[in-house]
Amino acid sequence: MKNLLLAALLTLVALNFSACSSDDDETTVILGDWKKVSQYEGVARNSAVEFTLNDKAYVGLGTDGVDKLTDFWEYTPGTNTWRRVADFPGVGRYLAVAFAANGKGYVGTGYDGVNKLADFWEYDPTANQWTRKADFGGSARYSAVALTINDKGYVGTGFDGNSKKDFWQYDPLTDTWTVKPSFGGNKRLGASAFTIGNVGYLMLGSNNGTYETDVWSYDPATESWTQHRDLVLHDDDDDAKDYNFSAVPRQNAASFAVDGKGYVVGGTNSGNLISCWAYNPATDIWYQKTDFEGSARNYAVGFGIGDRGYVALGLNGTTRLDDTWQLFPEKESE
Structure with a gap:
């Protein structure tokens, strides 16, 4: 009888352990399915x-290692096609x-290989036309960031001979910049x-050779x-538990927002x-997604349309890239 009771207890413990392990596995599943889509049609x-x-992306400018480029291309996810639009006139x-703001696209600042730039241009997708607008309100610079809110x-940020941390707002209705x-x-x-939502997020980058994580x-x-x-690395759940893993700072990453x-x-x-990381503002937690399945790269572009994210172009060593990848954030990798 004692042996039977012992066997029953061991079986019960094993079943409970198995159930707990299954639950733990579910909370640590790394989601995200990357699929290669239509190759960028420019160089x-x-x-x-x-x-x-x-619901379309507009991608252009950059360098092929020799020339500083002015071509622009429109990507339509619904048809998975690229189409050349009017060249950037600057x-x-x-x-x-x-x-993008108020139905138009805006492009400015940067580096032409000699000069840091401050000019800004507006793109009208209906007329397929560019118009010069007020110069950027801050100093001429490159490697800054931009975003749209309301x-x-x-x-803000960037390099004008020194690293910067200023932040400027552009109002397309009045064509004015305000610090x-x-x-x-x-x-x-x-x-x-x-x-x-109605909040902008700024993060990472480098300062005098030091990678930032804030x-x-x-x-x-x-x-x-x-x-x-x-x-930093966190468990892939919403319990707001910090497991004290190591930081993963970086610069020149692609970024986008999808579904909050x-x-x-x-x-x-x-x-x-x-590596690909997602930020949940409701829990203030970063969690790991499936690694990007294209070549490792920096200086890529990223954008979100609908429920999918996209990463395209970039630099791997001395190799310039022209591939485009789509991320289904909540699917398991196939």
């Missing part, structure tokens, strides 16, 4: 810009910024940014910045990266 390049309008450049554009409060972190270039949000309603949890979460993909930290 391979790095340090391009992108903006999205009407000087060819790379490491510029772009954003139909206004924001540009806004700067965030509390260090100066930087090669940072990442995305917008979730994350900040800007609320235009109060013109205030809030510091959030650094980009922000994403950072690739970039460089003493070597090109393929």
Whole structure:
């Protein structure tokens, strides 16, 4: 009888352990399915810009290693096709910024190989036409970041001979730039940014050779910045538990927002990266997604349309890239 009771107890323990293990596995499943989609139709390049309008992405500028480019291309996810649109009329450049606001796209700043730039241009997708607008309100620079909040554009950080941390708002209705409060972190270039709801997020980059891990949000309603949890490794659940894993800083990463979460993909930290991280603002937690399945790269572009994210172009060593990849954030990798 004792042996039978002991056997029954051991079986019960084993079943409970198995159930717990299954639950734990579910909370640590790394989701995200990458699929290669239509190749970018222009020449391979790095340090391009992108903006999205009407469920289409517009990608252009950058460098092919020799020329500073001015061509622009429109990507339509519904048909998985690229179409050339009007060339950018300003000087060819790379490491510029772009954003969309009030139904138009805006492109400016950057580097033409000799000069740091401050000019800004508006793209009208209906007329397929570019118009020069007011120059950027800050100093001429490159490697800045840009984002859109409530139909206004924001540009900050970058390098004008020194690393910067200023932050400027562009109003497309009045064609004016207004300086806004700067965030509390260090100066930087090669940072990442995305917008979730009515809040903009700025993070990462490097400052005098030091990779930053801090994350900040800007609320235009109060013109205030809030510091959030650094980009570090966390368990893939919503319990807000910090397991004290190592930090994963980077610069020149691709970034985008999809379904209320922000994403950072690739970039460089003493070597090109393929890791993909998602940020949940409701829990202030970063969690790991499936690694990017293309070549490791930096200076890529990222954009979100609908429920999918995209990463395209970039630089791997001395190789410029022209592939485009689509991320289904909540699917298991196939």
